[in-house]
Amino acid sequence: MKFAPRLAAAALLGLAACATPATDVPAGAEAGPHEGHHHAAFSSGRFHVLLEGQGPDLILIPGLSSHPEIWQPLVDRLDGPHTIHRLHLQGFAGAPAGDNATGLVAAPVADDLARYIREKGLRNPVVIGHSMGGTIALMLAARHPDLVGRVMVVDQIPFMGQAFGNPDATPEGLRPMADAVRAGMLGSTPEQWAAQAEATLVTMIRTPDLRAGPTRHSRTSDQTVAGNAMHELITTDLRPELGRITAPVEVVYVPFTWPGMTPELTDQIYRGAYATLPGARFLRIDEAAHFIMLDQPDAFAGAVNTFLK
Numbered sequence: 001m002k003f004a005p006r007l008a009a010a011a012l013l014g015l016a017a018c019a020t021p022a023t024d025v026p027a028g029a030e031a032g033p034h035e036g037h038h039h040a041a042f043s044s045g046r047f048h049v050l051l052e053g054q055g056p057d058l059i060l061i062p063g064l065s066s067h068p069e070i071w072q073p074l075v076d077r078l079d080g081p082h083t084i085h086r087l088h089l090q091g092f093a094g095a096p097a098g099d100n101a102t103g104l105v106a107a108p109v110a111d112d113l114a115r116y117i118r119e120k121g122l123r124n125p126v127v128i129g130h131s132m133g134g135t136i137a138l139m140l141a142a143r144h145p146d147l148v149g150r151v152m153v154v155d156q157i158p159f160m161g162q163a164f165g166n167p168d169a170t171p172e173g174l175r176p177m178a179d180a181v182r183a184g185m186l187g188s189t190p191e192q193w194a195a196q197a198e199a200t201l202v203t204m205i206r207t208p209d210l211r212a213g214p215t216r217h218s219r220t221s222d223q224t225v226a227g228n229a230m231h232e233l234i235t236t237d238l239r240p241e242l243g244r245i246t247a248p249v250e251v252v253y254v255p256f257t258w259p260g261m262t263p264e265l266t267d268q269i270y271r272g273a274y275a276t277l278p279g280a281r282f283l284r285i286d287e288a289a290h291f292i293m294l295d296q297p298d299a300f301a302g303a304v305n306t307f308l309k
Contacts, residue, residue: 040085042119045099046112047087055081057122058308059113062086063131064229065221067093069213070130074293077301079308085125087113087133091225093217101222105229106132106236110139117147124149126308131156131290132233141249142241151249152307155290157273158238167272171235178234185227194219204290214291242277249274250281250307252300254288 129137134156
């Protein structure tokens, strides 16, 4: 069975994600103040961290071309105090490209996040990642299993390439397509980027009033970083690595909406995608699109608060 058009649209966010490349926007720049935040003292060309609060450590990783502010509805609804570490990936949402300007993005970010956890002495942090952030969370948990307490993956599968093909797709078989997707991203005009960004985010955020921020984030992301990251997502199959994960994992997702699809079939698809991760738990949140934390903030925060207990 082929994967849903919505998942393909999520994967293709990169095609909508870079309306104009960031130039003179400072790291972390975003409309509105970030009261109570400060940057963690950590040297990395891959990401910087917005740090706030005190308590058990909670690491939040946004998706491709997203800003850490997408987590604010969750942060506002958390039960109890936490030390919240929000990653802002270099090259996304106004941050200069830094070391993400060339080559892979997700895998080096996961490795640097492991270094951050070690250097900061974090003990069993909870890691929550949305979309590409979910891929990074899985990489971290599989490749550095001693550093992670629990993992929540939000609307992501371990082999994003399946969204472009079928369950039998392989990274090498999809490489020509990944090359074409990246070339298309880098070759699009600003006008083409803008039009595609608006159209794509309509499918990814059901609530019209909440699309302005993610659209702005996309327009201030770096085209090359987003293109390389999308290429990496399409050609990275984490299923063989999932058995190395020792931390509890919960996958939160929304139902596919193409004709003939039912919530129960969506459940089967997600469970099949994670078949190599015994013990994974699954939670479907209805009446939401890809940005679950925006469309259904109360339901999503409720799921996270239960997960954190």
